[in-house]
Amino acid sequence: MNDPHLLTLHVNGTEHEVVVEPRRTLADVLRHDLHLTGTHVGCEHGVCGACTAHLDHAPVRACLVFAVQAEGADVRTVESLDHDGELSDLQQAFTDHHALQCGFCTPGFLMLAEGVLAESPDASREELREALSANLCRCTGYQTIVDAVCATAASRREKIS
Amino acid sequence: MKPAAFTYHRAHDVADAVALLTDLAAAGEDPKVIAGGQSLMPMMNFRLARPTALVDLGPLRRVPSMTAISERDGTLTLGALVTHHAVETATLSPDWAVLSRTMRWVGHRPIRSRGTVAGSLVHGDATAEWCLLALLLDAVVVAEGPAGRREIPAGELFHGFYATAVDPDEVVVEVRFTRPSPHAALTEFARRHGDFAIVDAAVALDVEGSAVRGGRVVLGGVAPAPVRVPEAEAALAGEAGDDRWAAVADAAVAAIDPPDDGGTTAAYRRRLTRTLVTDACREAAGGIP
Numbered sequence: 001m002n003d004p005h006l007l008t009l010h011v012n013g014t015e016h017e018v019v020v021e022p023r024r025t026l027a028d029v030l031r032h033d034l035h036l037t038g039t040h041v042g043c044e045h046g047v048c049g050a051c052t053a054h055l056d057h058a059p060v061r062a063c064l065v066f067a068v069q070a071e072g073a074d075v076r077t078v079e080s081l082d083h084d085g086e087l088s089d090l091q092q093a094f095t096d097h098h099a100l101q102c103g104f105c106t107p108g109f110l111m112l113a114e115g116v117l118a119e120s121p122d123a124s125r126e127e128l129r130e131a132l133s134a135n136l137c138r139c140t141g142y143q144t145i146v147d148a149v150c151a152t153a154a155s156r157r158e159k160i161s
Numbered sequence: 162m163k164p165a166a167f168t169y170h171r172a173h174d175v176a177d178a179v180a181l182l183t184d185l186a187a188a189g190e191d192p193k194v195i196a197g198g199q200s201l202m203p204m205m206n207f208r209l210a211r212p213t214a215l216v217d218l219g220p221l222r223r224v225p226s227m228t229a230i231s232e233r234d235g236t237l238t239l240g241a242l243v244t245h246h247a248v249e250t251a252t253l254s255p256d257w258a259v260l261s262r263t264m265r266w267v268g269h270r271p272i273r274s275r276g277t278v279a280g281s282l283v284h285g286d287a288t289a290e291w292c293l294l295a296l297l298l299d300a301v302v303v304a305e306g307p308a309g310r311r312e313i314p315a316g317e318l319f320h321g322f323y324a325t326a327v328d329p330d331e332v333v334v335e336v337r338f339t340r341p342s343p344h345a346a347l348t349e350f351a352r353r354h355g356d357f358a359i360v361d362a363a364v365a366l367d368v369e370g371s372a373v374r375g376g377r378v379v380l381g382g383v384a385p386a387p388v389r390v391p392e393a394e395a396a397l398a399g400e401a402g403d404d405r406w407a408a409v410a411d412a413a414v415a416a417i418d419p420p421d422d423g424g425t426t427a428a429y430r431r432r433l434t435r436t437l438v439t440d441a442c443r444e445a446a447g448g449i450p
């Protein structure tokens with residue numbers, strides 16, 4: 001009953017063809033079939049946010065989407081953020097503000113923050129704190145993550161004005 | 162964990178979804194509809210649910226009525242696939258603004274990207290905000306099955322312990338809210354923001370001038386299903402103010418028989434009920450002249 005499906009997935013601007021069982025989550029297909037191991041898997045029930053990726057520009061839990069459901073959608077992962085190996089402003093801000101220690105949660109936080117900032121570039125610190133509470137980090141204590149995202153938001157606003 | 166194996170079927174329209182459910186069941190399968198997957202997938206990943214076939218409503222997002230939000234003649238209609246996030250960011254008239262304000266309590270942003278109104282109602286968690294809102298605002302769930310469409314009023318929807326009146330071969334197509342409530346609020350307490358509430362309370366006040374004529378009091382987390390509390394609603398009429406809200410909260414606490422389970426005692430749920438009903442009344446009364 002493994003009912004394999006041939007899928008075309010659009011990931012980070014590239015088309016990929018994969019043959020997968022429908023029970024394979026998007027997170028597992030990204031990691032095991034496409035070898036995009038930046039998307040991490042923690043809890044597999046939507047609580048930790050380590051697997052956060054974008055589906056049609058909205059942040060989602062990649063462990064709570066079956067890959068078959070993502071066919072036709074624009075999928076973005078943490079691998080889409082850097083520019084030929086040069087860190088993006090948000091990634092650089094995470095480094096500058098010590099917003100990671102072990103780094104397990106980092107891809108999820110980066111994708112969550114990019115999703116939130118794209119939608120609400122003027123979000124206040126309080127709003128960003130609430131949005132970032134979606135994901136778990138066992139190392140940093142969160143303050144530095146909030147600092148990094150707020151700093152990025154501020155510098156992006158400055159660039160526009 | 163990883164989910165058990167299943168076969169995957171894309172529905173192309175509502176009739177197709179209903180036919181797939183019927184045919185798969187007739188072939189001895191145990192089919193289930195998947196919409197946002199934000200309740201079903203965690204249960205499948207834990208193997209608490211093991212459907213042998215999934216009928217995906219995803220492609221039905223192309224059907225405009227399935228994702229439409231429309232207000233007309235005192236009714237707000239939400240297509241079954243409208244997401245929590247779409248409601249959060251919709252511009253609704255004051256009659257329905259409580260829906261948008263409430264969405265921040267539903268999980269987190271990435272959950273709200275995918276989770277749908279109908280999925281919440283069919284899942285029927287006793288503290289799900291949509292379930293409370295359905296009772297608060299007299300929702301009618303429109304479900305299509307092999308015998309055609311039928312309307313299920315919110316009062317008949319919840320059977321408790323995740324059981325609802327929507328049959329396994331039915332697909333919800335829209336949810337209509339029929340009780341405009343410009344003076345309404347929902348509030349809750351959870352140990353961590355974004356978790357399901359331990360107790361949540363929703364209040365709608367029927368206001369005439371500066372007096373309250375009556376209204377609704379709905380609670381989640383105090384019974385196997387969300388409930389209206391007529392005893393508390395009876396205490397609503399009169400002049401708005403903290404004395405009135407205290408009486409409403411007293412009546413609510415006296416009327417409920419909350420569960421005593423695991424980490425949370427019945428006494429604690431009663432205390433939460435008192436605080437949350439009072440807060441919800443105050444917030445709902447915020448716009449009264």
Ligand SMILES: Cc1cc2nc3c(=O)[nH]c(=O)nc-3n(C[C@H](O)[C@H](O)[C@H](O)COP(=O)(O)OP(=O)(O)OC[C@H]3O[C@@H](n4cnc5c(N)ncnc54)[C@H](O)[C@@H]3O)c2cc1C
Nearest residue numbers: 046194196197198199200201268276277280281283289333
């Ligand atoms: C970490 C986390 C936190 C959460 N916190 C909250 C919270 O605080 N409050 C809250 O209310 N919810 C919460 N949720 C659940 C979330 O709101 C779900 O989105 C919602 O309960 C289900 O909607 P869905 O579209 O994802 O449904 P699915 O998961 O796809 O389906 C749920 C059930 O409904 C059925 N179904 C779905 N659509 C239809 C339809 N159109 N017709 C017939 N049957 C249908 C399915 O067969 C299944 O039985 C949380 C989820 C997670 C993972």
Ligand code: FES
Nearest residue numbers: 042043044049063
């Ligand atoms: S692995 Fe997806 S939320 Fe934890």
Ligand code: FES
Nearest residue numbers: 101103137138139
């Ligand atoms: S840096 Fe280790 S979990 Fe966040």
